Every structure is written in structure tokens, then in C-alpha cells.
Amino acid sequence: MEIDQAIKLQSLYKNYRVKTSVSLFKPNFKDIAAIRGVSFIHDMKQNLGIFGKNGAGKTTLIKLLTGILPPTSGEIKVLGFIPYKLKKEFKKQIGLFQGGKGQLIWDIPAIQSLELSRYIYGYSKDEFLQRLADFSKALDIGDELNQPLRNMSLGQRCKMELMFSFLHLPRLVFLDEPTSGLDIITRSNLRSFINYCHQQYGICFVISSHNVKDITDCCKSCIILDKGHILYQGDTNYLLEKYQYDIISINVDSEDMAKEISSKFDGKLNGSQVILETSSSDTDEVITQLLSQYNIGAFKLKRKDTEDIFTEILKNE
Amino acid sequence: MSSYYIGLGKQTIKEAMAYRTNFILSFLVILIPLAGELLLAKFVYTKGYQIGTWQLNHLLLYYISATVASEFFAIGTWWDIGNDIKYGGLNYHLIRPYSYFWHNFVVYYSLKLVFIVFALIIAYFAMVIFSGNFIPDIQLLSLLQFFILALIVAPLAFLITFCLSILTFFFMDIDFISKILGVLLPFISGNILPLDIFPATIREILIKLPSAYLVYYPSCILSGNYSWKEFSWILIEALIWLLIFWIFTSILWFRGRKIYEATG
Numbered sequence A: 001m002e003i004d005q006a007i008k009l010q011s012l013y014k015n016y017r018v019k020t021s022v023s024l025f026k027p028n029f030k031d032i033a034a035i036r037g038v039s040f041i042h043d044m045k046q047n048l049g050i051f052g053k054n055g056a057g058k059t060t061l062i063k064l065l066t067g068i069l070p071p072t073s074g075e076i077k078v079l080g081f082i083p084y085k086l087k088k089e090f091k092k093q094i095g096l097f098q099g100g101k102g103q104l105i106w107d108i109p110a111i112q113s114l115e116l117s118r119y120i121y122g123y124s125k126d127e128f129l130q131r132l133a134d135f136s137k138a139l140d141i142g143d144e145l146n147q148p149l150r151n152m153s154l155g156q157r158c159k160m161e162l163m164f165s166f167l168h169l170p171r172l173v174f175l176d177e178p179t180s181g182l183d184i185i186t187r188s189n190l191r192s193f194i195n196y197c198h199q200q201y202g203i204c205f206v207i208s209s210h211n212v213k214d215i216t217d218c219c220k221s222c223i224i225l226d227k228g229h230i231l232y233q234g235d236t237n238y239l240l241e242k243y244q245y246d247i248i249s250i251n252v253d254s255e256d257m258a259k260e261i262s263s264k265f266d267g268k269l270n271g272s273q274v275i276l277e278t279s280s281s282d283t284d285e286v287i288t289q290l291l292s293q294y295n296i297g298a299f300k301l302k303r304k305d306t307e308d309i310f311t312e313i314l315k316n317e
Numbered sequence B: 001m002s003s004y005y006i007g008l009g010k011q012t013i014k015e016a017m018a019y020r021t022n023f024i025l026s027f028l029v030i031l032i033p034l035a036g037e038l039l040l041a042k043f044v045y046t047k048g049y050q051i052g053t054w055q056l057n058h059l060l061l062y063y064i065s066a067t068v069a070s071e072f073f074a075i076g077t078w079w080d081i082g083n084d085i086k087y088g089g090l091n092y093h094l095i096r097p098y099s100y101f102w103h104n105f106v107v108y109y110s111l112k113l114v115f116i117v118f119a120l121i122i123a124y125f126a127m128v129i130f131s132g133n134f135i136p137d138i139q140l141l142s143l144l145q146f147f148i149l150a151l152i153v154a155p156l157a158f159l160i161t162f163c164l165s166i167l168t169f170f171f172m173d174i175d176f177i178s179k180i181l182g183v184l185l186p187f188i189s190g191n192i193l194p195l196d197i198f199p200a201t202i203r204e205i206l207i208k209l210p211s212a213y214l215v216y217y218p219s220c221i222l223s224g225n226y227s228w229k230e231f232s233w234i235l236i237e238a239l240i241w242l243l244i245f246w247i248f249t250s251i252l253w254f255r256g257r258k259i260y261e262a263t264g
Helices: A056-064 A088-092 A108-113 A116-121 A123-138 A154-166 A184-201 A212-218 A235-243 A255-265 A280-293 A304-314 B002-015 B020-025 B028-046 B058-072 B078-085 B091-096 B102-133 B140-165 B175-188 B198-205 B210-214 B218-223 B228-259
Strands: A007-021 A026-043 A047-051 A073-078 A092-100 A174-175 A205-207 A222-225 A229-235 A243-251 A268-270 A273-279 A300-302
Touching: A007 A056, A007 A255, A026 A056, A026 A073, A026 A222, A047 A056, A047 A073, A047 A212, A056 A073, A056 A092, A056 A205, A088 A092, A092 A154, A092 B091, A108 A116, A108 A123, A108 A154, A108 B002, A116 A123, A123 A154, A123 A184, A154 A174, A154 A184, A154 A235, A184 A212, A205 A212, A212 A235, A212 A304, A212 B218, A222 A235, A222 A304, A229 A235, A229 A304, A235 A268, A235 A304, A243 A280, A243 B175, A255 A268, A255 B078, A268 A300, A268 B140, A273 A280, A273 B091, A280 A300, B028 B058, B028 B102, B058 B102, B058 B140, B058 B218, B078 B091, B078 B102, B102 B140, B140 B210, B140 B218, B140 B228, B175 B210, B210 B218, B210 B228, B218 B228
Parallel strands: A047 A205, A047 A222, A092 A174, A174 A205
Antiparallel strands: A007 A026, A007 A073, A222 A229, A243 A273, A243 A300, A268 A273
């Protein structure tokens, strides 16, 4: 069923026209390609993460998916709709949060601003209060609901804005840099909240982020964008397993033994020290072999963190 | 969806009242020019001069009505819309199931509604002070005509404001429009002087411009008598302007959306 295909893109391009010189009579313009031939299909079952460097095209992709911008060429369907036609039925089924962009009224208590959601999407006050209570509990929000937004910290404001984005329980929510500028505790809370809403309410999230943990903690599926191209699309865990390497540093008594180990395990030599890079799934076996075949006193094991893996993929391209 | 616009109106009024001192003191902006106009008119008439064919009482009533009308049917560039387009705040509005035009219409007139209540109180006291009557000298027929015209002029005023504000799509900075309107509008709308006292050629142009329907005609209706036939023509012409601006705004919006950059 097509409706289960949350997102379907085919050879999508988006160019921006930017002014390259300011002149009273004849300013110059240049077309810049932000998205270049992106194609993929994503279903509603899993959250989708979009990862990439600054200027990779993440936010542009979100704007294309939500219908804020029309594509320059190519096909795009979201929940069975062409987004940039902005049909009312489509708008009712999506939510958007853009980190750093406020959407709530600044000067009145947050709860009054949040209540606008039920007027926009037409659900009852009981449903509103029930969802608000549930979301507040999950996000650890208390009396702040009765404070104006201007009296809140960045983290608290972010929680309110995030709640507002999907209090109406849409099928698909786009989060653009949801944890930008937040401390690690708030980031972790938000990630837990996103996972909770995915499980509890079946909301499918599309998350674009610089922060690798946002993707790895919340999205089973991901794409990596670079300069408007897709470098990777698929299972996040598969990506981590494929690129997950451990670094084993071994100090041995003689340089000869170091050479032998280096040659056998394809390592790097540094005097009497050997550095081996192994796929995480092979690490146990390599260590067992080393310990059984050589007289090794001590070794250091360092696992590459997920951020290193994503960085490496981007650097290699 | 109507419940959304009602809810939005309520929230906007609450927001407007959040800063009470600023809100109350901003009435000086209405009070000071009105007092100046009324005192000047009275001074001119006590010296034996007359402005056009206007009797003093009618002229005073005209100025008071013009003050109320120019508050309620004000046009200009609206900072909120310009900023939404320039800095990408429009993104959120585009993806929600309501009309951006009507959303802003409600916010605009909810803010005006609060303001207009106070403006009417000021107008009433000004009328009592200058005419000496506690019951304003306004015919019921004039009041009825004023309210009927207001139903056309309120959307027209907002449509013009919306139209000017979405020029941000094309120019990014539209401060110049506010500046030009700030200088021109008080004259061409009939806020400073009734339009019928201008020389014939200028008068004929000015009374056909949309600005005349915002201040001059509503004020004339309140301060004088128009037959239903005369009133019907005013209404039809206002409707034609409404239609023209509706078409023009739709074209601008459609084209503007195509070049919208959705910054941020």
C-alpha cells in the first residue's frame, strides 16, 4: 500500500538562486544545487535519521518533504501526497519542529499557547489535557507550563516547542536539529521522549541532526547526505556494525615479534608496538589468537565511537 | 477551523494585554493628534473662517470619526508578515491546516479590537467635551451605513496591508513602503483634512483611491447624511477595490511562494 510508504523520492533536485554580487543596476545571481538526484523510499515503521555536515542539504530535504519548498525537478511523495501542493489532509498528518525557530506565543503562559494546537487540529479539550499530561510526564515538565515562554530556559522552551509540534499526534513528524544548543541531559531526555512517542503513539519521526547520537538512539534507519548526494541509506545498526572498528595496541618484548604480529594481522608498526584495527565482530577472536600464540603481557583496546564512524564515512567521500 | 480563529483571537488579546503600561500609554498616539486637530478646527472657526462647506460641529465629528476609522482601517506594511517571509517563520504557517491570510486577519483585528474599544472611549469623551452633548449627534441611519461599509472596508484594509507586506517576497526589505505611506496616507485618506476641500481635479482622484474608503467615506458617513443611493455607490466602489486587491494579492502570493527561500 502506497500510504505505508511514508516517503518516496525519485531523482529529486533542488537548486537555490543566490545573489553573488550586490549592485544597484545589475546584481549577479548563481544557481546552487542543494539536493542532487536524491532517490529513496522509507516506510512508516521506523524513524528515519538524516545525517550530514553543514550545508549537506539536510534542512533543504526536510523543507522539500514538508512542502515548504517545491523541488526544482524530480518526484516526491509523502504519505501519498505531493507535499508542495500543501493539501489540508496532508498538513493534518504532519508536524514540524525546527530547532532555534520559535512557534509559540512568547508573552503568555505556555499552556495557553499549547492549547492553540487543539484549535488548529480540532481535537477535544479532554484529549488535549490527557496528551499534555502524558507528554509533560515524559519530558519531566511541571509548573513551567504556567510560565510565559520568555521566562524559560532554552531547554524548557525547546521541550514546549517540541510538544506543540506533535500534540495533535500526526503520523509523520519532521525534526530539524531538535537538540541543537541543548545540554547533554536535556538532549538525552528529548531522545527518550521521541522514542516514547514513536512506541506509544506510532508517530514516525524524520530527524535531521549534526548530533550522531540523535540518529543512532532514535532512528533504526538513516541516510547520510553530503553535498546534496546520498552517501548511505539503510539500517543504522548495519552501518555501525560495518564500520565499527576496535583499535588494539600491543606492546611486545622484541621488534621481531612486533613485525610478525603486524604482518600476520595486517597491523601498523611503531617500534615494538603494534596497532591493529579490527572489525568489532572479529575482536574477540583476534585477541584469543594473540594471547594463545604470543607472549603478550598487556594490551589496550579502544572502540571507535559512533561519531568517529560517521565522521570517517564523510571524510572518505 | 472557525474555533481556531476564535481561539487565536482570544490568545492575541491576552498577549496584547501582557504589557499594560505600554498598551495604555500608546493611546497618547491617538489622543495627542486628535486634541490638536479639534483645537485647531475650533480656533479657525472662532476666528470667523470656515473649512470648505463644513459646519464646525460636523467637522469636529468628522475628525473624531476619522481618528477611530484610521485606527481600525489602518493600512501599512505589517512587521509580522514581513519577518515571517524574511526569516522563515512562514514555514510553520505553511504546514498547518489553516489559511495564513485569515490567521493574520484574526491577529490583526484582535489587536485592533482591543485598541478600538479604548479609541471609542476617547472619541466619546472628545465628543462630549467639544459638542457639550452627552448623546452624540449621529443619525441611526449613518451608524447603520457605517457598519455595513465597515464589513467591506475591514477586509479591504487588511488586504492592502497583506498585499504590501508580502512584497517582502520580492524586495526583502520593504521599509520604504512604510515611510512613503507614513507621509502620504494622512493626506490622501482624509485623516488631516476632508478630501472634498481639495481642488476639483485632485479631489476627483483622491476620492476614487482605495485610501478614501478607509477614512474619508466612513467619517463622512458618520458625520453627515448619505442617501441610500449615494451610499450604494460608495459600497460598490469599495467592493470593486476589494476584488482588485484580492486578485492582485493572490497573484503576488502565488509568485512569492515560488521564490520563497524559507530561510533558516
